[in-house]
Amino acid sequence: MPTDLTIRTYDTAPYLGRHQVLDPRSLAYRRPYDGQPLRATEWEPRIPVLDQQNLVAQGIYTSQDYGLDEDVNALSSCTGNAATALLSILLTKEQATGAGLNTADATAAEHYAIGLYADATEHDQWQDAQWPSQDVGSSGLGVAKVLRDRGLIDQYGHATTAEEFCTLLQAGPVLMGLPWHSAFSEPDSSGFVDADPSWATSPLEGGHEVCVTALETVVTQDGLLLPDQTVIRFRNSWSASWADHGDGRLTLATYLAMRDQVDIIQPRLDGVRP
Known part of the structure; x- marks a missing residue:
């Protein structure tokens, strides 16, 4: 395991x-x-909005499927869920089927996401525990490694500035890991999680991973990006009843305010798959 990792746990x-x-x-x-x-860009997932909660209602019984003593109704599997939404964009329907991802069935796709999450906890070798023995959470870097090791992507790259973030979105969706404040859980009617101007002082609930699917609005002035007016949209994994039919929004100014706790990763499929 590399010894120069920077690790922030939640x-x-x-x-x-x-x-x-x-x-x-x-x-x-x-x-x-x-x-x-x-330019404004949009990448639409080919799967239904996933739900890492309410697993039993979806017909997912972790005691039977994953060897647990009892069923759990939710998992800390946001990294796997975000990566599954992203994969459904990168891969054609045929490629997804070949990879074991059923894009037409929400329950099957959630099972797939849980499998990615389990593998990500194994790749996060800085942790002592893994899921399904413990629901320990995972990282965007861990799940990106899983996608590469499975041969589903060629490589992954990062962004560390607002301009780089927008540049990546010109080419495809990205995974965004971010600190999740309690205000974010109550988005406005348009799905903006940062609508409350005091969001930064609301309690930090933990860390979350989402799939950014759109650079919805880009505003520049004299060649400079205006973060307050530039908007991204992301696919969450808390069911289609959350925010705007399962999607949330935030401005790049909010990203910049949290940047030291955010990681932006873009898994890429640059080669041609048979």
């Missing part, structure tokens, strides 16, 4: 399970902003 809850893990070796793989025009 208290896990059945709906919040992301830890921040940064590796300088992979952070070197960035696509710097070179001044190219930034």
